[in-house]
Amino acid sequence: MRGVAPVADRPIVALTTGMLPALGARQQPAAFIYANYIAALERTGLAPVLLTPGHSPASARALLAGCTGLVLSGGDDILPARFGAPPHPRLGATDAARDALEWAALEFALERALPVLGICRGIQVLNVYFGGTLYQDIPSELPDALTHDPPAGLSRRLHHVAIKPGTRLHGIVKSDRIFTNSSHHQAVRDVAPGLAVTARTADGVIEAVEAADGAWILGVQWHPERHPQAAPPGDPDLRLFAAFRVAAAARAAAHPAAGEPSARSPARRVHRP
Numbered sequence: 209m210r211g212v213a214p215v216a217d218r219p220i221v222a223l224t225t226g227m228l229p230a231l232g233a234r235q236q237p238a239a240f241i242y243a244n245y246i247a248a249l250e251r252t253g254l255a256p257v258l259l260t261p262g263h264s265p266a267s268a269r270a271l272l273a274g275c276t277g278l279v280l281s282g283g284d285d286i287l288p289a290r291f292g293a294p295p296h297p298r299l300g301a302t303d304a305a306r307d308a309l310e311w312a313a314l315e316f317a318l319e320r321a322l323p324v325l326g327i328c329r330g331i332q333v334l335n336v337y338f339g340g341t342l343y344q345d346i347p348s349e350l351p352d353a354l355t356h357d358p359p360a361g362l363s364r365r366l367h368h369v370a371i372k373p374g375t376r377l378h379g380i381v382k383s384d385r386i387f388t389n390s391s392h393h394q395a396v397r398d399v400a401p402g403l404a405v406t407a408r409t410a411d412g413v414i415e416a417v418e419a420a421d422g423a424w425i426l427g428v429q430w431h432p433e434r435h436p437q438a439a440p441p442g443d444p445d446l447r448l449f450a451a452f453r454v455a456a457a458a459r460a461a462a463h464p465a466a467g468e469p470s471a472r473s474p475a476r477r478v479h480r481p
Contacts, residue, residue: 222317226239288344325426395414
């Protein structure tokens with residue numbers, strides 16, 4: 209594949225997945241992730257390992273101990289109990305096991321100062337983990353908002369995102385405004401303490417957050433993994449993955465034993481079951 213780095217130069221990063229309750233002719237549970245995520249990370253020169261809701265907590269920690277970064281992928285809605293809200297009538301499918309996996313993975317990653325990239329559901333996981341809340345359904349709770357979940361939304365760029373100058377994201381994409389795809393009916397509502405808003409759409413919906421203290425923790429609401437295979441050099445989505453790779457490589461160089469805890473204190477969060 210064009211642009212792929214040598215195997216020896218590939219930082220290993222964990223990529224979270226969902227779980228389908230019944231797949232195929234035998235209707236058996238199966239771990240699930242769109243292959244675009246793997247392809248995007250591979251093109252950037254990363255070696256992703258899958259972290260699934262089927263892994264035990266001990267296995268998840270063992271896998272993360274060998275990684276120098278964590279990617280929280282897109283997927284089902286988060287249980288509203290995680291942010292102290294009753295279920296909305298238009299709440300989508302949820303997965304308590306996945307919520308538990310990603311909460312544990314984030315805790316472990318933060319203890320070791322691993323760079324964290326959250327995509328779509330991933331930005332929402334970051335916000336809720338640190339004590340923020342979500343809009344559970346944009347069309348009903350923000351009726352004047354733009355369309356954020358159109359048919360085939362992942363396959364085409366849909367709306368512009370304004371990026372705040374001086375932020376980590378702005379430094380990565382090298383632009384105040386980028387054109388993104390969109391496929392979500394939930395969004396960040398109350399921003400968590402410790403996170404800073406770095407991008408919005410014209411309707412005010414939050415499209416990106418990052419750690420306010422400078423830690424490499426970044427979440428985007430769009431799906432940068434959908435276009436890297438065909439994207440030209442300098443594309444904002446490619447820049448985002450490339451920056452994550454640099455951070456993962458730096459973590460590996462600073463701590464050759466990837467599982468070694470960091471001297472930096474773990475980020476604070478609001479604890480909910």
